[in-house]
Amino acid sequence: MRIGIFGMGYVGVVSAACLVRDGHHVVGVDAVASKVADLAKGHTPVQEPKVAELLAEGHRSSRLVASTQPADGVAQADMVWICVGTPSTYEAGVDLANVTTVATQIGRSMVETNSRPLVVLRSTVLPGTMQTVVTPALEEASGLRAGKDFHAVFHPEFLREATAVEDFDNPPKIVVGERDRGAGDVLLRLYEGCEAPQFRLTLGEAEMVKYCDNLFHALKITFANEAGLIARSAGIDARRVAEVFCADRKLNISPRYLRPGFAYGGSCLPKDLRAILRHATIQAVPVPMLHGILESNKAQIESLVNRVCAYEPKTVGMVGLAFKANTDDMRESPYVEVAKRLIGEGVRLLIYDPAVQVDNLIGANKAMVEKALKHLRKLLVKSLSALDKSDLILINHASVDADQVSRWTGMGIHVVDLADIPGVAADLTEYEGIAW
Numbered sequence: 001m002r003i004g005i006f007g008m009g010y011v012g013v014v015s016a017a018c019l020v021r022d023g024h025h026v027v028g029v030d031a032v033a034s035k036v037a038d039l040a041k042g043h044t045p046v047q048e049p050k051v052a053e054l055l056a057e058g059h060r061s062s063r064l065v066a067s068t069q070p071a072d073g074v075a076q077a078d079m080v081w082i083c084v085g086t087p088s089t090y091e092a093g094v095d096l097a098n099v100t101t102v103a104t105q106i107g108r109s110m111v112e113t114n115s116r117p118l119v120v121l122r123s124t125v126l127p128g129t130m131q132t133v134v135t136p137a138l139e140e141a142s143g144l145r146a147g148k149d150f151h152a153v154f155h156p157e158f159l160r161e162a163t164a165v166e167d168f169d170n171p172p173k174i175v176v177g178e179r180d181r182g183a184g185d186v187l188l189r190l191y192e193g194c195e196a197p198q199f200r201l202t203l204g205e206a207e208m209v210k211y212c213d214n215l216f217h218a219l220k221i222t223f224a225n226e227a228g229l230i231a232r233s234a235g236i237d238a239r240r241v242a243e244v245f246c247a248d249r250k251l252n253i254s255p256r257y258l259r260p261g262f263a264y265g266g267s268c269l270p271k272d273l274r275a276i277l278r279h280a281t282i283q284a285v286p287v288p289m290l291h292g293i294l295e296s297n298k299a300q301i302e303s304l305v306n307r308v309c310a311y312e313p314k315t316v317g318m319v320g321l322a323f324k325a326n327t328d329d330m331r332e333s334p335y336v337e338v339a340k341r342l343i344g345e346g347v348r349l350l351i352y353d354p355a356v357q358v359d360n361l362i363g364a365n366k367a368m369v370e371k372a373l374k375h376l377r378k379l380l381v382k383s384l385s386a387l388d389k390s391d392l393i394l395i396n397h398a399s400v401d402a403d404q405v406s407r408w409t410g411m412g413i414h415v416v417d418l419a420d421i422p423g424v425a426a427d428l429t430e431y432e433g434i435a436w
C-alpha cells in the first residue's frame with residue numbers, strides 16, 4: 001500500500017519504519033524541514049531501538065520518501081495517517097492546532113491531487129474530536145462529504161517509547177473507530193496475520209478507549225507507589241507485597257471490579273480503607289490518591305441522588321438495599337445511604353430486597369440499619385409488582401430481567417439501572433444506565 005504519514009515524531013517515524021519494512025511505500029510529511037532532510041537521507045530524527053536500521057533499509061529500497069509538502073503525502077495514497085502532536089494547552093486542554101492544520105492540508109490536497117485516501121487519525125484526541133473537529137475540517141477544506149466521497153477513522157496508537165518497534169509489531173489490541181461501518185476495512189488489511197484482538201467501535205468509543213488506557217496506567221503506577229510508601233513506613237518490603245498482589249489473577253489483575261457501576265460499600269472496603277488512611281496520616285505518608293477514593297465514592301452517591309431528584313419523583317422504587325444481592329448485610333451499603341438521602345428529600349420509598357427480613361436482622365447490621373432507616377419495615381415491599389406504584393425505579397441489584405425493565409418502562413416508570421441488566425434494548429425510552 002501507499003501511505004502518507006503526517007507528523008514524523010515518535011509515532012510517525014516508528015510507523016513509517018515498520019510499514020516500509022513490511023513492503024509498503026511511505027511518504028513521511030513533516031512541517032520541520034530538518035526532520036524531513038534527515039529522513040530523506042534515510043536518517044532517523046528520533047532515537048528508538050531498531051528504527052535507524054529500518055529507516056536506512058527503507059531508504060535503500062526507495063520505499064521511504066520524505067517531504068514538507070502535504071500534497072506529496074496525499075497523492076495516490078491508499079491511506080494518510082495523522083500522527084502530529086496533541087500537546088496540552090496552558091489551561092490543560094488539548095491543543096488541536098496541529099491536527100486541524102494537517103486535516104485542512106489533507107482536505108485541500110485530496111482535491112488538488114484528485115486522491116481519496118482513507119484518513120486515519122492516530123494522535124490522541126478527546127472524545128468527540130473526530131466528529132466535531134477533524135471530519136468538519138476535512139470536509140470544509142475539500143468540499144467533499146465524509147461517508148460519501150471519502151472516509152475518516154480513528155485508530156489509537158498504543159506503542160511505548162523505547163520499545164516502540166516491538167509494540168508496533170505486537171500491539172495489545174487493534175482499535176478502529178468508524179462513523180460508517182466498513183470504513184476501516186483498508187486499514188485492517190494492514191494487520192492481516194496479527195494476533196492482537198480487533199475492535200471496531202464508534203468514533204467516540206475508540207477515542208475514549210485510548211484515554212481509559214492511559215488513565216488506568218497512571219492510576220496503576222500511583223496505586224503501586226502509594227501502597228509502597230505505606231508498606232515501607234511499616235518496615236515492609238513493598239516489592240514482595242506487590243509480587244503477591246499481582247499473582248492474584250482472580251480478583252486483582254483481572255476484569256473483576258472494572259465494570260462501570262455504582263459506589264462500593266459493605267463491611268470491608270470502607271472500613272479497611274479508612275483504617276489504612278488513618279495509619280498513613282499518623283505516619284505522615286502522603287497518599288492523596290487513596291484519600292481521593294473516599295471522596296470519589298461519596299461523589300457517586302451524591303451524583304445519583306441529584307440525578308434522581310432532577311426527575312422530581314414522588315415515589316421511588318428500589319430493587320435491592322443490601323450492599324449486594326443475596327445477602328442481608330446492609331453495613332455501609334451505598335443503597336442505604338441513597339435511601340436515607342432520598343427520604344431526606346421528601347421522596348416516598350418502596351424497597352424490594354427479598355434477602356432483607358427485618359425480624360431476622362441481628363448485631364451490627366441491625367444497629368446500623370435502625371440508625372440509618374428507622375422505619376425500614378414500612379419501606380420494604382414483598383413483591384416486585386408492588387414497585388409498579390413508583391414514578392422512578394432504581395435497579396441496584398441484578399435481580400430483575402430485561403422483560404421486567406421493559407414492563408416498567410412501558411408503564412411510564414422511569415428506570416435507572418445501576419446493575420447493567422442484560423438484554424435491555426439500547427433504545428428503550430424511560431431507561432437510563434448509570435454509565436451508559
Ligand SMILES: NC(=O)c1ccc[n+]([C@@H]2O[C@H](COP(=O)([O-])OP(=O)(O)OC[C@H]3O[C@@H](n4cnc5c(N)ncnc54)[C@H](O)[C@@H]3O)[C@@H](O)[C@H]2O)c1
Nearest residue numbers: 007008009010011030031083084085086098123124157161
Ligand atoms: N509518543 C508516544 O509514545 C505516543 C504513544 C501513543 C500515542 N501518542 C500520541 O500520538 C501523537 C504524536 O505523538 P508523538 O510523540 O509522535 O509526537 P511528536 O511531538 O514526537 O511528533 C509530532 C510531529 O508532528 C509534526 N507536526 C506538527 N505539526 C505538523 C504539521 N502541521 N504538518 C506536519 N507535521 C507536523 C512535528 O514537527 C513532529 O515531528 C500524540 O497525539 C500523542 O499523544 C504518542
